[in-house]
Amino acid sequence: xxxxxxxxxxxxxNEKKRLLxxxxxxxxxxxxxxxxxxxxxxVAVDLYKTVSSMLDKLAKRNIIHKNKAANNKSxxxxxxxxxSVAAA
Numbered sequence: 001x002x003x004x005x006x007x008x009x010x011x012x013x014n015e016k017k018r019l020l021x022x023x024x025x026x027x028x029x030x031x032x033x034x035x036x037x038x039x040x041x042x043v044a045v046d047l048y049k050t051v052s053s054m055l056d057k058l059a060k061r062n063i064i065h066k067n068k069a070a071n072n073k074s075x076x077x078x079x080x081x082x083x084s085v086a087a088a
Contacts, residue, residue, distance in 0.1 A: 028054040041083040048080045
């Protein structure tokens with residue numbers, strides 16, 4: 001266990017950051033699942049904008065890798081664009 005005051009503070013700060021990162025990551029994953037279950041194209045486009053923004057923020061804060069964010073966004077964009085073809 002840490003002995004110095006500054007080390008104890010780092011432990012507290014790291015725990016707070018860990019919980020915040022975990023919440024943001026889980027929330028994003030939930031939104032991705034919600035988007036994947038959507039069948040209406042108009043709703044999917046709005047959700048895609050939100051999810052895309054969330055993924056960018058996670059990547060910017062190094063919660064997920066930037067390439068993982070890019071891959072997820074690409075797959076979701078393909079899914080959303082495919083909805084319009086299926087509806088027509």
